[in-house]
Amino acid sequence: MTCLLALDQGTTSSRAMVFDTDGRVRGASQREFRQHYPQPGWVEHDAHEILTTQLDCARAAIAEAGVAPSDVVGLGIANQRETTIVWERATGRAIAPAIVWQDRRTAPDCDRLRAVGQAEAIRRSTGLELDAYFSATKLAWILREVPGARERARRGELAFGTVDAWLIWHLSGGALHATDAGNASRTMLYDIHRGQWDDDLLALFDIPRSMLPTVVDSIGVCGHAQRDVLGASIPIAGIGGDQQAATFGQACLAPGMAKQTYGTGCFLLMNTGERAVESANRLLTTIGWRQRGASTYALEGSIFVGGALVQWLRDELGLVRRSEDIEALAASVPDSAGVVLVPAFTGLGAPWWDAYARGTLLGLTRGTTRAHIARAALEAIALQTVDLVTAMDADGAGPLRELRVDGGAAANNLLMQMQADLLGVPVVRPEMLETTAFGAACLAALGVGVWADEATVASHWREAARFQPRMSRDRREAVIARWHRGVERARDWAQE
Numbered sequence: 222m223t224c225l226l227a228l229d230q231g232t233t234s235s236r237a238m239v240f241d242t243d244g245r246v247r248g249a250s251q252r253e254f255r256q257h258y259p260q261p262g263w264v265e266h267d268a269h270e271i272l273t274t275q276l277d278c279a280r281a282a283i284a285e286a287g288v289a290p291s292d293v294v295g296l297g298i299a300n301q302r303e304t305t306i307v308w309e310r311a312t313g314r315a316i317a318p319a320i321v322w323q324d325r326r327t328a329p330d331c332d333r334l335r336a337v338g339q340a341e342a343i344r345r346s347t348g349l350e351l352d353a354y355f356s357a358t359k360l361a362w363i364l365r366e367v368p369g370a371r372e373r374a375r376r377g378e379l380a381f382g383t384v385d386a387w388l389i390w391h392l393s394g395g396a397l398h399a400t401d402a403g404n405a406s407r408t409m410l411y412d413i414h415r416g417q418w419d420d421d422l423l424a425l426f427d428i429p430r431s432m433l434p435t436v437v438d439s440i441g442v443c444g445h446a447q448r449d450v451l452g453a454s455i456p457i458a459g460i461g462g463d464q465q466a467a468t469f470g471q472a473c474l475a476p477g478m479a480k481q482t483y484g485t486g487c488f489l490l491m492n493t494g495e496r497a498v499e500s501a502n503r504l505l506t507t508i509g510w511r512q513r514g515a516s517t518y519a520l521e522g523s524i525f526v527g528g529a530l531v532q533w534l535r536d537e538l539g540l541v542r543r544s545e546d547i548e549a550l551a552a553s554v555p556d557s558a559g560v561v562l563v564p565a566f567t568g569l570g571a572p573w574w575d576a577y578a579r580g581t582l583l584g585l586t587r588g589t590t591r592a593h594i595a596r597a598a599l600e601a602i603a604l605q606t607v608d609l610v611t612a613m614d615a616d617g618a619g620p621l622r623e624l625r626v627d628g629g630a631a632a633n634n635l636l637m638q639m640q641a642d643l644l645g646v647p648v649v650r651p652e653m654l655e656t657t658a659f660g661a662a663c664l665a666a667l668g669v670g671v672w673a674d675e676a677t678v679a680s681h682w683r684e685a686a687r688f689q690p691r692m693s694r695d696r697r698e699a700v701i702a703r704w705h706r707g708v709e710r711a712r713d714w715a716q717e
């Protein structure tokens with residue numbers, strides 16, 4: 222049986238799925254790995270644990286599918302983005318822990334660059350906000366802080382990559398040091414308009430060019446996973462950051478189509494086609510995917526705390542036992558009775574970009590119950606999404622006709638109904654909820670040519686549920702206005 226293997230290397234777990242050429246799941250496997258928080262605001266992974274968990278579940282998924290490794294005609298990779306790894310070319314050993322996208326240690330470095338007026342030049346070239354979220358300051362930190370790293374990098378002994386490049390290096394037995402254009406566009410070192418590493422930014426961050434991977438298409442064979450790694454020589458035919466892959470897997474293939482993924486964080490991407498839309502509203506301009514050298518661009522809004530808010534209510538406040546219990550608790554009251562919860566635990570991402578905002582719970586009265594707080598939490602996830610869509614509309618990228626949704630919290634029907642109500646557009650949930658892995662498989666299917674074109678991807682996308690907006694415009698505007706009063710109070714809180 223001809224199959225495709227998708228690797229979905231996420232922030233908290235590695236997953237792998239085997240699909241047949243009709244897009245059906247034949248095998249799946251998942252391994253969680255450790256999160257390290259060595260200091261407040263720091264988040265690290267062991268790069269080798271990322272690799273071993275990912276390879277273990279790739280082999281397990283192939284075994285579960287009951288196919289031979291040689292039946293796998295194409296491999297697609299989707300990965301947590303921005304997370305930064307530096308390794309020795311000679312041994313393939315990482316010289317430091319991976320610095321994860323959530324890590325805020327370089328926020329002061331960003332402040333210094335902002336103070337000397339670098340933010341605008343960075344935005345113009347990379348499409349990104351100057352923020353600790355992206356790879357550039359993390360890589361600069363490793364070169365500065367790990368003894369001997371800068372000299373070794375100058376001598377050409379070290380390689381840098383986001384997680385896709387790290388996996389590709391090891392899958393190919395060190396033969397290939399490559400990343401796709403979409404992942405490159407999250408480093409804050411890549412000129413998304415010219416399609417090349419930006420020499421001015423490399424100089425600004427003092428990063429030797431020899432460390433950087435070759436930038437390849439997201440769709441197309443760039444090399445092979447070695448026989449001794451996965452049991453057969455398998456073409457590496459698709460690469461995408463996980464949010465880019467999910468956008469592809471949601472078949473948001475035409476300009477104006479958008480998806481929101483409700484995971485730990487939430488990432489809303491709208492396809493803007495061949496046009497790199499410059500945001501006047503602090504969204505990110507990014508590359509979705511590249512095929513035969515032609516980039517498809519996207520506008521992105523990144524929310525740092527989404528489903529993680531539900532986790533916090535569960536684990537720290539003990540409000541619910543399981544994440545899914547929040548739905549019944551929130552549904553037990555008709556509204557939040559004026560309670561507003563702004564989950565700025567790690568600052569606020571788009572469109573505020575305020576590293577110093579902090580979580581805020583407002584509007585409490587003696588009559589406030591657990592249910593009101595649960596409801597305010599779900600509203601907060603939906604309202605953060607509303608702010609992103611409003612910014613996209615203001616940037617002229619919309620109007621959004623419907624929002625495709627996926628990720629763990631998209632299973633929550635109350636949240637999805639709130640989302641439709643507060644956006645005023647339908648919210649649509651597909652049958653296939655593993656859109657990231659599916660998207661990686663789709664990239665690979667086009668890359669090896671078992672699927673002819675994007676129309677085949679679209680033909681495999683099927684709607685499972687549709688939530689129609691039911692809230693009056695007046696009510697919607699009142700809820701949004703109250704939310705913004707809450708956001709104002711959360712902002713700048715931690716600033717001395």
Ligand SMILES: Nc1ncnc2c1ncn2[C@@H]1O[C@H](COP(=O)(O)OP(=O)(O)O)[C@@H](O)[C@H]1O
Pocket residue numbers: 231232233234483484485486527528529530531532544545546547548628629630631632633
């Ligand atoms: N029914 C639910 N309602 C609200 N949040 C949920 C629900 N089920 C899961 N979640 C949240 O979704 C997140 C898990 O989603 P997932 O897509 O697996 O995340 P990730 O890929 O970022 O690890 C968790 O933060 C969890 O709290």
Ligand SMILES: O=P(O)(O)OC[C@H](O)CO
Pocket residue numbers: 230231232233300301302303322462463464484485486
């Ligand atoms: O691993 P996820 O699914 O939480 O996604 C993380 C994003 O890629 C970060 O930008």
